[in-house]
Amino acid sequence: MTRQETLAYLQQNPDVSVLIIGGGINGVGTFRDLALQGVDVLLVEKSDFCSGASAASSHMVHGGLRYLENGEFRLVREALTERNRLLQNAPHYVKPLPTTIPIFNWFSGLLNAPLKFLNLRDKPSARGAIVIKLGLTMYDVFTMGQQTLPRHRIFSKRESLLRRPDLNPNIIATATYYDAWMPYPERITLELVLDAEASSPNAHALNYVRAIHAGKDSVELRDELTGETFSVRPKVVINAAGPWIDFVNDSMGRGSRFIGGTKGSHILVDHPRLHEATQGHEMFFENADGRITLFFPLEDRVLIGTTDIPIDNPEDARCTDDEIDYMLNLVRVVFPEIQVDRSHIVFHFSGVRPLPASDAATPGQISRDHSIRKIEAGARGDFPILSLVGGKWTTFRAFSEQVTDEVLKRLGMSRVVSTKDLPIGGGKGYPRHNRQSWISEQQIKTGLDRDRLETLLSRYGTRALDVIEFAQRGKDEPLTHVPDYTTREIAFIAQHERVERLDDLLLRRSLLAMLGKVDLEGIKEIAGIVAKTLSWKAKQRDEEIDRTVKILKEQHGMNL
Structure with missing residues (x-):
């Protein structure tokens, strides 16, 4: 169907089992999964698909090495499993990425993880060689059954400086392990939309359609391109609006305070010497403030990020001058002789992570895990709202599977297709x-x-x-x-x-x-x-x- 045909169809057939609000990766992943199970499902996105938080990632597909320090072992294991699945299911867009960590001391951080786990410490501290070695060993153990990527290695100071003469001479060693990256997160999302609609005539996705109001049994939608409005009557609403989740629930008269988002910004630089110095690796390290930061080659540019700043309204997310200065200075931690300045910047972007509301002392301590927050049907509405809070790009399939199983149970249906080994778009027959x-x-x-x-x-x-x-x-x-x-x-x-x-x-x-x-x-x-x-x-x-x-x-x- 064309966009106009889909809109006309919905106006004539407003009853739908599931309405998904939000066309980022979690909403679209759930849309595909529900479509494959034969559920009649409508997804609407107020802007373009993958134009909000999902478009503002670091382009990483990773297990989350630093999450081990917060005791999030389940999340890391799940993320590593899903990383390996994406390498298999989307090989055209998800690529192995060797990652190198410059190490500046041996013993720092040994007590940090247990003290954090016991809530006895809330300040970041440097991670030394022993802590990094332990973390990377756990990383390898979690994927022992799959072993899609090589195991980690530790290189001495001498070896490291021979490999990369521009490295900070104050290092004591480097560690290299493998994760993955994606040049086209937006295209992965698009292909999931196209795959979903191709799999079922009862699955429809519309960009530039906003949910603006809810009645007792209906949700009013507005075509942002024409201004026309229409209503649908869902049995279940999935709120996948990311950092806009609370705003959407408020607009439907079902107020919530689920989100405590943080802003992350990145810059792209055109700098051949820096690009060459990375040698095709992501450089993954912690800044002086304890924030985990990175840069890596993205085609012939270098992506540098990221910041982690609490923000109330995602519409206000912009990369500021202070953030740009912060990111430019990151390079000097690893390559002190390579000068990167504003003249090298070709692009910057900023987005808001849809993290759960939290009273954590620092943004880095807020869990990156995912959860379903439920507003059940009642006096203010005949349909339940399932809000998808948190999550990582890497784990979208697992989160979508969890949400789909919850919806199927509510609809009295059973799963008929698994997405675990299902190719995505141009990954089929790659x-x-x-x-x-x-x-x-x-x-x-x-x-x-x-x-x-x-x-x-x-x-x-x-x-x-x-x-x-x-x-x-x-x-x-x-x-x-x-x-x-x-x-x-x-x-x-x-x-x-x-x-x-x-x-x-x-x-x-x-x-x-x-x-x-x-x-x-x-x-x-x-x-x-x-x-x-x-x-x-x-x-x-x-x-x-x-x-x-x-x-x-x-x-x-x-x-x-």
Whole structure:
């Protein structure tokens, strides 16, 4: 169905078993799981899919090494299991990442973890070699049955400085272990939406639709693109609005105070020397204030983060000058001779973690685990609201499974499909072990050169075949101002990937904006293709250009 057809259908058929409010990773993961079980489910997102907290992650898929210090062993074990599943189910977008920890002392932090566990300490302290060794050993033990990635190693000071001459000479050793990363979290979310709708005719997802009010047995929704309103009658509401959860519950007359979010900001820098110094590794370390921080290569840029600052309203989340200074200074902890300044920044972003309300002394002590907070049906509403609090990107599938099982129980249904080993989007049939053979085969079939096939496979996984088939049905040529993309490729994204606004494509269907690979002329060129594909008039095209430029300048610091 097109967007217009879906809206018309819902207005004629307002009864739905499950309404999900929020199109971030937890909402979309649950949407896919419910769709696979045959549940009629509607997901609405007030902006674009994966445009809130889920778009502002550190791009890590990890177990959470530091959570061991807080005694969150269940969470770490679950996260490591789910990390390994994502490596298998989404190999086109989830990649192994060697991670190196610079170590500056031997014994620091030995008492920190037990004292934290007993609530006898609330201040961060440095972690020495012995604590790091113990943590990494537990990391390895938790995945002993799977062993998808290599085990950790400790390198002496001499070995470490030989490997990385720019390293801080005050280190006593380094530790290297493996986690994973994802260049395209937004595209993973999009593919989950597309997979869900393809699996069931009773699953519908709409971006740019906001829940604005609830009656006794209904929820009123507003199309943010047209202003039109309509109502649906759900049996169960899932509030997956992340840091906006309490705001959504308040709007439905079912007030809550579940969320105590913290803001995290990141910067992307264009710095070849720093990029080379990482040697393809994430550098994972603690700053002087005890905050765990990181930087790692993201294509030809370096991602640096992050901060952890309490915030009340997620709409206010912006990367501040103080945060930028903080992150620029992080590099000097590891590579004191490499100078990084504001001139190197090509992009910054900020989001709010949907953490549970907590009286913890520091943000780092707030649990990253997930939970379902329930507001049962009663005098203020005939339907229960299940609010999805907390969670990590890495554990979205497990959290979605937990939520789906709760909903199935309420609907009197049973699970018929497991998502544990289910490929995501372009991960289906992905040539994990025969990449070059796959490219050679497609080169013969399509006539495209190897470099182009490599680019498309990296960008879309096996969905690259759909892009190629679409592109070859018409005249295709590289863009003038963004030559790494072609006209028909942009048209495919606009037509088949739920694009409604220009920034959807630049920020969430590609890395063009994040990597600073598009200028004003490129934005205008892409806007022209999107306008033609989506039948925008000249006025709408120009408004979208102005709106997108404003977003990129004001929210992401781009120099356009």
